[in-house]
Amino acid sequence: MIVAFRRLATLLALLCLTSLAVRPAAAQSVLRDAETEALLMDMARPLFTAAGLSPANARVVLIQDGSINAFVAGGQIVYIHSGLIDAADTANEVQGVIAHEIGHIVGGHAVMQNDGGYTNISILSLLLGAAAMAAGSPEAGTGLLMMGQRAAIGKYLAFSRVQESSADAAGAQYLTKAGITGKGMLSFFNKLTALQHRYGFYSTDPEVDPFAQTHPMSADRVETLKADLQAAPGWNTPLNADLERRFKRVQAKLRGYVNDPQTTLRLYPKSDQSAPAHYARAYAYHKSGYPDQARAETEALVKLAPADPYFLELEGQILLESGRPADALAPLRQATEETGYQPLIAATFGHALLATDDPANLPEAEKVLRQAVARDRENPFAWYQLGTVYERKGDEPRTALATAERADLTGDARTALFSARAAMAALPQGSVDWIRAQDIMMVSQTAMENDKKKRRRLQ
Structure with a gap:
């Protein structure tokens, strides 16, 4: 008792x-x-x-x-x-x-x-x-x-x-x-x-x-x-028209991505030909497995603003995820360039380059993805794609380092530890990449030791 x-x-x-x-x-x-x-x-x-x-x-x-x-x-x-x-x-x-x-x-x-x-x-x-x-x-x-x-x-x-x-x-x-x-x-x-x-x-x-x-x-x-x-002096200040316009777009694409497709289509019926409505329906159709309807909505968006990088990004993303990576390259390349190589968009472009399975696209994929992780290291998807580039090139040490980076971000301390050790064993000692692998190894080792201590306390 x-x-x-x-x-x-x-x-x-x-x-x-x-x-x-x-x-x-x-x-x-x-x-x-x-x-x-x-x-x-x-x-x-x-x-x-x-x-x-x-x-x-x-x-x-x-x-x-x-x-x-x-x-x-x-x-x-x-x-x-x-x-x-x-x-x-x-x-x-x-x-x-x-x-x-x-x-x-x-x-x-x-x-x-x-x-x-x-x-x-x-x-x-x-x-x-x-x-x-x-x-x-x-x-x-x-x-x-x-x-x-x-x-x-x-x-x-x-x-x-x-x-x-x-x-x-x-x-x-x-x-x-x-x-x-x-x-x-x-x-x-x-x-x-x-x-x-x-x-x-x-x-x-x-x-x-x-x-x-x-x-x-x-x-x-x-x-x-x-x-x-x-x-306050700003009480009667008008709302920022540009922010409000952009908010409606983001809100619509978020609803299309997160909500049940039928709910999205009721909220944004076909009679609504605004940019937010096209955004929401594109995601809803894409989630429901209707690629033709999704592409029609993205084409309508691009027609409204041919140089809008976010419309181009969505067009490329839907083409890529519909099994047409070669067709996705042009809109994703333009979106990447229009945004000055925004890391998230660049990572998707790099993925599309790799998905073509064309060796001629490998150098551009490496360039794009290296820039992406340099500007945003907290993107596991980009590290995975960069690791794929190194694997196809036969660069095992940097494949291991990219795997360690991704595992570190996703909380997989065990994979991060062993991948970092593998990278250190083959990289030139004291190099920038070797030091980074050492940092990941030490952090991951500490995390695993702390996890073991917690489990012992609970026993």
């Missing part, structure tokens, strides 16, 4: 310590798209600057998750869920969310850091509960543990509400300093309030305790911010 209660104590402690944490971004599905990343940074750049942060060291990362959420997890990175982009009516609303999250960054409110003493209380209650159980009082030990966890959660929630209110105020300041209207911030909070009403989470429900929420209730947040935002 005592063993059972000890297991229960361990389970409860682990549950309490993890239930409030946001999953690390690395464990979630990151969506990479050149057009989307360019838009999000153009939207966020003036806000990072207004917050005193360097945009060159900041990023906005899109996560594939249908929930309406955004978060920070250390560093100068804002993570936004795809569900938030889908729910927003304007780019300005997303800017309001980004401003709020930058407030968390500046305030040092990273997930599960500066938690107001939550973790300390949890550990204390665990120790007290375990001591009572060891003394032969399992029921008392369980009671102590549960009381401690309840107190810990209460303190964490109160601390979280303070952080959210602080981030609201900071975000409003950044919008004002950047000359961006705060109407989007308020309208998005109104959306959250409507959702709370719809699902019974608003304070008019007597069963809902506003002090048991991690965020201040949205209606209260709106009232607190409204006066300051409306008094």
Whole structure:
């Protein structure tokens, strides 16, 4: 019986310590798209600057998750869920969310850091509960543990509400300093309030305790911010027409990529001949296995703007994934050149060159892919393609190094370790590539050792 209660104590402690944490971004599905990343940074750049942060060291990362959420997890990175982009009516609303999250960054409110003493209380209650159980009082030990966890959660929630209110105020300041209207911030909070009403989470429900929420209730947040935002010089500043136009395109292509195709086709019927509608339907048809219809939509896009690199990228991507890599080369080459060798587009172009299985395309593929990884090392797909280039050339050491790079990015420490060792064994000692392989080997070895220690502790 005592063993059972000890297991229960361990389970409860682990549950309490993890239930409030946001999953690390690395464990979630990151969506990479050149057009989307360019838009999000153009939207966020003036806000990072207004917050005193360097945009060159900041990023906005899109996560594939249908929930309406955004978060920070250390560093100068804002993570936004795809569900938030889908729910927003304007780019300005997303800017309001980004401003709020930058407030968390500046305030040092990273997930599960500066938690107001939550973790300390949890550990204390665990120790007290375990001591009572060891003394032969399992029921008392369980009671102590549960009381401690309840107190810990209460303190964490109160601390979280303070952080959210602080981030609201900071975000409003950044919008004002950047000359961006705060109407989007308020309208998005109104959306959250409507959702709370719809699902019974608003304070008019007597069963809902506003002090048991991690965020201040949205209606209260709106009232607190409204006066300051409306008094700001930029309140009546018109929305940025270019950002709003680009946002509708990105939103449509994201919906086409993420949502069920039938849902996309209902939202963007054939009668809608706008660029966003063609975008959405192209992805919907491509996902459904209708290549002819998908190509027809991309051809309509290219006809609207023949030099638009993102339309050309999509045309090439669909041709490539439909088994026509040779036909994909021209639009992908043009898209790559039009964007100054944007790494994500260049990686797709490199893939198409390799997919032709024409040895004459190998030198260009190597050039394109080397440029891609030089400018964006955090692209496992590009490293895989570059590794394929080296393999076809018979360059085993650099094949191993490219494999190590890819495995390191995907969290495969074992493959990264052995591939890095293989690269080091054949590369000239002290060369740039040898030093990089050594770095990966050391990081991977440490990761594997830490993993072994964790497994031993759990046994």
